[in-house]
Amino acid sequence: MTDIHFVIEEAPEGGHVARAVGEDIFTEADDLPTLHAQLRDAVHCHFADAERPSLIHLHITREEVLQA
Template sequence: MQEIIFEIAEDPIEGGYSASALGYGIHTQAETIDELKSALREAVACHFDDQAVAPKMIRLHFVRDEVIPA
């Protein structure tokens, strides 16, 4: 596997960021982007015990919702 993609969203209620892997049951959250990156590396390493099948890259896809008056 070359890469795994995570959808990243800001948490409007608690603050910080949450991340969910597309196609895998991997989820994590953190207060800052740097903490999130570290948590993602750890979560991916734990999920893929076998380094031979672990992804080489982690892609972050940031999702942002914004509501404006019509």
């Protein structure tokens, strides 16, 4: 595996939550720089050295509501 993808969403209570696509990895943080560090740590903990992806892709989503 050379890549892993995460979907990042804004948490209702503030901050961000991240869920891996196709792997059982979840983490959350108050801001994006902290989330980046936590994602790197989570990927390092989840995979053995030989299996660890070299790239982490973040798909950041945000919901906005407009009045008609």
